[in-house]
Amino acid sequence: MSEYKGILVFSEQRDGDIHPISFELLGKAREIADKKKCEVYSVLLGYQMREKAKELIYFGADKVFLYDHPLLKEFDVINYKQNMVNLIREEKPEIVLIGATPLGRSLAPRIAAALKTGLTADCIDLQLDENGELIQVRPAFTGNLIAHIKTSTRPVMTTVRYKVFKARERDLTRKGDIVEKEVEIVEDVGVRVVRKESVEVVNISDAEIIVSGGRGLKKPEDLKILEELANLLGGVVGASRPLVDEGWISKDHQVGFSGNIVRPKLYLACGISGSPQHLAGMRDSEIIVAINIDPSAPIFNVADYGIVGDLYEIIPKLIEKLKNRKRGVKG
Amino acid sequence: MKDFHVVVLIKPSPDIEKVKFDTVRGVVDRSSAPLEINPFDLNALEAAAQIKEKLGGEITAISMAPPMAEPVLKDAIARGADRAILLTDKRFAGADTLATSYTLASAIKKLGKFDLIICGEKTVDGDTAQVGPEVAEHLGIPHVAYVSRIEGVSKERLLVVSDMGVPYLMELRLPGLITVTKDVNKPRLPTLRDKLKARKTKIEVWTADDLADVADVNRFGFSGSPTRVVKAFVLTEKKRKGVIFKGEDAVDKLIEVLEREGILR
Ligand SMILES: Cc1cc2nc3c(=O)[nH]c(=O)nc-3n(C[C@H](O)[C@H](O)[C@H](O)COP(=O)(O)OP(=O)(O)OC[C@H]3O[C@@H](n4cnc5c(N)ncnc54)[C@H](O)[C@@H]3O)c2cc1C
Numbered sequence: 172m173s174e175y176k177g178i179l180v181f182s183e184q185r186d187g188d189i190h191p192i193s194f195e196l197l198g199k200a201r202e203i204a205d206k207k208k209c210e211v212y213s214v215l216l217g218y219q220m221r222e223k224a225k226e227l228i229y230f231g232a233d234k235v236f237l238y239d240h241p242l243l244k245e246f247d248v249i250n251y252k253q254n255m256v257n258l259i260r261e262e263k264p265e266i267v268l269i270g271a272t273p274l275g276r277s278l279a280p281r282i283a284a285a286l287k288t289g290l291t292a293d294c295i296d297l298q299l300d301e302n303g304e305l306i307q308v309r310p311a312f313t314g315n316l317i318a319h320i321k322t323s324t325r326p327v328m329t330t331v332r333y334k335v336f337k338a339r340e341r342d343l344t345r346k347g348d349i350v351e352k353e354v355e356i357v358e359d360v361g362v363r364v365v366r367k368e369s370v371e372v373v374n375i376s377d378a379e380i381i382v383s384g385g386r387g388l389k390k391p392e393d394l395k396i397l398e399e400l401a402n403l404l405g406g407v408v409g410a411s412r413p414l415v416d417e418g419w420i421s422k423d424h425q426v427g428f429s430g431n432i433v434r435p436k437l438y439l440a441c442g443i444s445g446s447p448q449h450l451a452g453m454r455d456s457e458i459i460v461a462i463n464i465d466p467s468a469p470i471f472n473v474a475d476y477g478i479v480g481d482l483y484e485i486i487p488k489l490i491e492k493l494k495n496r497k498r499g500v501k502g
Numbered sequence: 503m504k505d506f507h508v509v510v511l512i513k514p515s516p517d518i519e520k521v522k523f524d525t526v527r528g529v530v531d532r533s534s535a536p537l538e539i540n541p542f543d544l545n546a547l548e549a550a551a552q553i554k555e556k557l558g559g560e561i562t563a564i565s566m567a568p569p570m571a572e573p574v575l576k577d578a579i580a581r582g583a584d585r586a587i588l589l590t591d592k593r594f595a596g597a598d599t600l601a602t603s604y605t606l607a608s609a610i611k612k613l614g615k616f617d618l619i620i621c622g623e624k625t626v627d628g629d630t631a632q633v634g635p636e637v638a639e640h641l642g643i644p645h646v647a648y649v650s651r652i653e654g655v656s657k658e659r660l661l662v663v664s665d666m667g668v669p670y671l672m673e674l675r676l677p678g679l680i681t682v683t684k685d686v687n688k689p690r691l692p693t694l695r696d697k698l699k700a701r702k703t704k705i706e707v708w709t710a711d712d713l714a715d716v717a718d719v720n721r722f723g724f725s726g727s728p729t730r731v732v733k734a735f736v737l738t739e740k741k742r743k744g745v746i747f748k749g750e751d752a753v754d755k756l757i758e759v760l761e762r763e764g765i766l767r
């Protein structure tokens with residue numbers, strides 16, 4: 172088991188761009204590696220990405236394994252898995268970190284099952300115990316329970332939630348090797364991308380300010396006032412699940428257990444009761460503000476600031492005052 | 503031509519709204535809420551039922567759970583499954599996702615025939631979303647996760663939209679596996695007739711011994727599980743300020759704090 176050394180970070184790319192979670196994972200990997208006195212590796216699968224691979228070194232990798240092939244340009248779960256399995260068998264990292272994005276959560280279990288190793292999902296923290304073993308911290312039971320998990324097999328595999336770790340400063344003086352690996356292509360994998368759907372989606376998990384609406388809204392058109400408020404604050408509109416299920420707003424706006432997990436600077440919940448499934452998606456926001464007519468609504472238990480009242484009175488007032496403030500008018 | 507066979511994997515899970523947590527010991531009081539079909543697996547069953555309406559054939563529901571989960575499988579029958587298998591044995595207990603997926607995959611191997619496996623996106627108690635793709639790997643078949651729409655079905659392939667942050671239209675050759683999100687359909691409620699049919703249908707029970715000819719029994723349950731929970735505790739909410747503004751100037755006060763917090767500049 173001791174032959175397993177180092178930390179391997181999977182670098183997710185889409186359309187040739189590296190997902191920011193890859194840099195966050197490198198930051199955390201660097202921190203753990205410095206304690207364990209081991210190296211940080213990164214792996215990048217894609218096409219013509221040699222230049223981008225350097226970024227992984229600037230953000231903390233000592234060595235980057237590059238798999239370059241036209242068929243790796245798009246996410247192909249079987250070929251990604253096959254090459255990851257080959258790499259892990261050859262290099263024997265002790266720890267493998269993968270972003271808990273939809274791509275990462277589709278890929279990681281296949282790798283873990285192929286290697287017959289343990290995999291811990293959607294971690295929100297990683298620690299080392301006194302023996303230098305990895306403790307993986309993750310929510311379970313729809314976010315009601317926090318579990319600390321250890322893995323007895325190697326490598327220890329973990330998917331990590333977006334935005335829980337900070338990337339390091341990009342350091343252009345950092346040096347490292349880019350090692351080009353031989354690509355294995357499995358022909359006829361049985362699954363293929365027909366096309367990327369050309370719909371506009373909001374990337375709500377990247378938003379700094381979210382104005383969310385719930386069943387306190389009476390009709391779909393009323394989302395317009397939330398939109399106006401979000402625009403004034405420089406943010407985007409979010410929603411609780413019922414509004415999405417009713418077809419008032421598209422799924423990419425949904426916050427919660429079966430929607431998106433968000434961590435904005437400001438989360439403004441309007442007419443949202445604060446169910447466990449909703450809290451699972453937004454409880455780690457920096458500042459939570461709630462507007463709700465019911466003083467006993469559970470959302471107030473997690474709010475930094477709250478206004479008890481009718482959103483149909485409060486929000487128009489807020490909009491008006493914010494507009495005046497922009498124009499430099501007081502009051 | 504042979505009948506089209508869909509396998510739906512169903513996790514009997516506690517109703518999260520009702521289940522009680524023991525804050526002192528950091529454990530879940532599993533007796534506090536009855537087991538029900540994991541909500542996302544209702545979407546999986548409905549997807550299977552809709553496919554059967556198009557292609558005919560048969561639906562088998564499989565669960566790995568304690569014996570008390572039998573009513574959950576009856577419910578699966580009422581919601582469209584023709585046959586239900588409960589994998590239950592002390593040797594299955596303590597399974598993590600690797601052991602769970604291996605056990606479920608072994609049961610599917612034992613069944614012998616399948617064209618499509620449908621799972622829910624994730625469970626409300628495990629929250630991992632790992633079991634589906636792991637089952638696909640054990641069986642050596644392709645999968646598509648986070649399916650939010652089924653565009654087309656034939657006996658050879660499936661055309662689906664996979665919600666990977668951005669939606670992708672994907673083609674999956676069968677046999678294959680999909681995991682479905684709640685957006686894929688609206689599960690129907692079972693009718694009285696469905697419930698009567700369910701009452702009459704016998705739930706098949708399989709133990710570890712029943713799988714011994716297709717599997718390595720050491721890979722089941724606790725012994726086959728490389729991950730261990732070393733500590734668990736009930737989440738305590740982060741301390742928040744909890745300042746409530748009331749009255750005429752509530753909005754002004756909110757604007758003030760937003761300025762102070764650096765949100766408004
Ligand atoms: C498996 C599963 C997954 C789920 N996933 C999610 C998820 O991802 N996200 C999610 O949000 N939910 C999710 N849910 C649903 C969740 O359980 C709740 O049903 C939902 O969050 C409630 O939405 P709400 O707060 O908008 O509505 P309600 O609970 O109905 O609350 C509406 C609130 O509006 C207030 N209100 C009414 N009128 C006004 C007014 N004029 N002014 C101000 N306040 C007003 C009321 O006091 C009330 O508190 C999930 C459920 C399950 C079973």
Ligand SMILES: Nc1ncnc2c1ncn2[C@@H]1O[C@H](COP(=O)(O)O)[C@@H](O)[C@H]1O
Nearest residue numbers: 512566621622624625628630631632633
């Ligand atoms: N014990 C089980 N029995 C049957 N199916 C399961 C079991 N555990 C998980 N699944 C299936 O795998 C999906 C994902 O579960 P999980 O990985 O626990 O989030 C569920 O929605 C089910 O379809």
